[in-house]
Amino acid sequence: MMSTDTPSLRRAFWASLRRELLLSYRHKGDLANPLIFFLMVVVFTPLGISEEPRMLARIAPGMLWVIALLATLLSLDGLFRSDYDDGALEQMVLSPQPLACLVLTKVFAHWLLTGVPLTLLAPVLGVMLQLPEGGYGILFLSLLLGTGSLSLIGAIGAALTVGLRKGGLLLSLIIMPFYVPVLIFGSGAVKNAIEGFPVNAELAILTAMLLAWSVMAPFAIAGGLKISVRA
Amino acid sequence: MMSTDTPSLRRAFWASLRRELLLSYRHKGDLANPLIFFLMVVVFTPLGISEEPRMLARIAPGMLWVIALLATLLSLDGLFRSDYDDGALEQMVLSPQPLACLVLTKVFAHWLLTGVPLTLLAPVLGVMLQLPEGGYGILFLSLLLGTGSLSLIGAIGAALTVGLRKGGLLLSLIIMPFYVPVLIFGSGAVKNAIEGFPVNAELAILTAMLLAWSVMAPFAIAGGLKISVRA
Amino acid sequence: MAWQWFHRLGSPKWFYEKTTAWLPWLGFISITLILLGSIWGLAFGPAEAKQGNSARIIYIHVPAAVLAMAGYYVMAISGAIGLIWRMKLSFMVMKAAAPIGAVLTFLALFTGAVWGKPTWGAWWVWDGRITSMVVLFLLYLGIVALQEAYQNQDTADKISSVLALVGMVNIPIIYKSVDWWYTLHQPATLKLTEKSSIDPSMGYPLLLMILAFYIFYAWVLLLRTRVEILKREQKTNWVQEIVAKG
Amino acid sequence: MPSLEFRQFTCQRDGHPLFNPLNFALNGGEVVQIAGPNGAGKTTFLRSLCGLFDEWTGEMLWQGTPLRVPDFSLCSQLLYLGHQPGVKKSLTAGENLRWFFGVQGMPFPGAVSDALAQVGLQGYEDTFCYQMSAGQLRRVALARLYISRAAIWILDEPFTAIDRFGVQNLETLLQRHVSNGGLVILTTHQPLAISGVRLIELQMAGRGGNDVD
């Protein structure tokens, strides 16, 4: 009756990651969502705010970062919701493998499918918003580092609100304060780069934040989920 | 066995509105959501883009309109989703009362609980974004008229995407083109007002759009829902 | 024994009975000090050289700001104690502390805005201090909203404690980043180690007001915690006896 | 007296018929059980009746006149209870029932608390549905049957999650409805303790003919 081959964390990790990627692949629409949102705001910006190239160039670095941040944030609400609704989350909690590791795969998949595409798309939209020459490389790099932190932080919020019948943007309220430093250093880096100032400090801080959250977030997420599932 | 008092549309209308308001009252968090989103972007804007008052004043009218639009859009995804998931939508479709009327109550409730609060909050956030003196009245008026159209248009998108397992922001893509005119005339009115130009034309067009959508949208929504429920 | 004391503190009943005696004292002292400080500051303190009488708002603005920040740690630490030792009372303190903190933060923001109009010529400016205060306000709102959103009190307590804990780590980061970002606001003027840059004639009443606000905070926190205790323990015998007594 | 007739009726999924064509007529006063193994097409069949599914072929006649796709003209005559009962978890039991009737244009039934008592939920009128057990939630949906004035009841596994006494009660109710001339069409995998149930067996298509009548 009892197990002969020992269960392994590595297997659980891969199974979990595989499923996340499969699920996203099935919901291709969802995959595109953050991108569509990104695109949408970039279209609305000149329409609503200003079509002057000089003006656009000035607001572009900040605008791109703000939109990337909002896009991440808005894609987070569903992170654990469907697993919660259909009972899959219970099964994960009941798995003998540490929950913190299992959720890390979910966050990783989220970043892979939201943060990375956003990062890749940002330079293109930068052109549409007249982003000055010097900014592209750092825009890319800062987003790559920053979106990691955004996914990790956001997942904490998602875990804490999954038990609410409709978490919605309450999630936003919760994680917004945590996004502030990421935004400041991220957009700060791009602005500095455009004006020719050094950006090492900002990039170092973004990396440090990413590392710190990678260590802390999984435990907060797992804790939040365990509480939510028991409610 | 058969009914003695005749069923009445008025009753159906009130019962439906009553339920919508009750549901929102129960999810107070949801009620606050568009507002939180609004606040959030207003905080992120100076952080990410520029904290200079002169710069802020120039982008404020457009920014406020873009945010109001995004907030409406994002609150729309759930409009029919929970009714679809738990079978309540089937019951509405099966009601002998015209579905177009029933959905109109849902849209009306949505506007009452999203558009109106956004409109009321906008002037306050205008202060934070250094909106120039002359803009406040027209900001209020244009949002009041415009958010009505936004809710109606958005509901069409929501009805068409509710059958997808996760509608998400595909919805955004569908309704984005329809939001463009509203945004242009809305933010145009505020900009004109600030610069002291007349705004009658813009307001007239916003009103006309609101009326036109009020007549057309309910049928499109009802049609979309009937198709979705049969899938 | 230390542990015995700790466990008794965890008992809402013991806590309720014990603190009944403290309440009038705390209330009396805090009100007296607030009155004293206000009269000293507003009536006898000098008008500020450049800003004139508008600067007197400092006697509310600064204590509110100081307590708003200190209050967060009170809240987060009591939440942490609740999570770790599964102590219900600690959760109640946390729940009681959140709205007080939010109100104090709002007060600091509001008085700041009122002060900003005469001095900076604008109600609102995006500078580091102010921004970090807005962020703190949002952190508080998040906790209050979570508490409201969860119908099950137990879940609400635990969930909002986790958030408060994560927030505690984040607060210093926010302050650092926002300070670094842009500054227009007054730097800290009251310094313990060096000589204060504020004139003693304004400094002393200000210090008095800060002390008064601390005690006032403790008083309100106790009051709210006791209400929370009564609400949650309403079905127990000892609460019903208290209610019966009137 | 309601009457429904089916001629060469079958439902399709992805262009393939689910079950062999059906030919039969139903009248008021009958309890009709649509039977068949999991996946036979029972739910699909019931939804077709309600106009909630329209990939069917053959004819469906209501009081002698054929119904067309998409046609909701039976609406005012029928009450449908599907796998998803349409009960909002964040409303109370009473609010749910009142909405249900309100939305059909009926006056708010005063009988709500009676109906809830009938399904064993006395005193639950103001309880939120998310605080209910699986069975209690289904009972809220079933309470509709005690107020409804519809002639045709279409019930997809109404006994799911209901305990023994609840099932008995429900059976009594169904019997009362048909003895008043109503028509009940249901599916269930549990044995029914109702006398004179008409059994319509769905036979997987392509496994030999059947034409139940």
Add this chain to the structure above:
Amino acid sequence: MPSLEFRQFTCQRDGHPLFNPLNFALNGGEVVQIAGPNGAGKTTFLRSLCGLFDEWTGEMLWQGTPLRVPDFSLCSQLLYLGHQPGVKKSLTAGENLRWFFGVQGMPFPGAVSDALAQVGLQGYEDTFCYQMSAGQLRRVALARLYISRAAIWILDEPFTAIDRFGVQNLETLLQRHVSNGGLVILTTHQPLAISGVRLIELQMAGRGGNDVD
């Protein structure tokens, strides 16, 4: 041999006990049915066992040592199937099962298509779960039982939406599991055709003592 013991055990909702305290011990080789009307607290009890609910009082002992709240130490020993089966509709049946075992750190079981065949879903391995009927969806969840190596099975109304033959199959499986020394704890409102089922009746608290053993 798994052994579970309960002493003065009861679950609470809003500070009130749901049922009278239970005192009993379970051992491998038993099928235990937790019985009681709708809302008695069966689901709550089962969730407490799994560590998914923690407002309980009394003692719960696993192999003689008391379990504390919150404690998931039984995890690796048990398989829980609740009202919500944890099947993702946008994955295929096979993908769902493979995830389920993968996430527990088990090697991908090759037996997936066998298990699906056992629950009557031959050839459905690559069918998306949203294309399944209510019963087929539950069967996907039940297929886990054919692969699982857990000693304790905790099944909350496993027969929901399953047709007659499906129920028979499942009963056979349960009997096989206990004859191998496993423990099955289940709830159901349908009569069981398994011999020697141990019945634990939950009695609403405050209606006279019971202490079943």
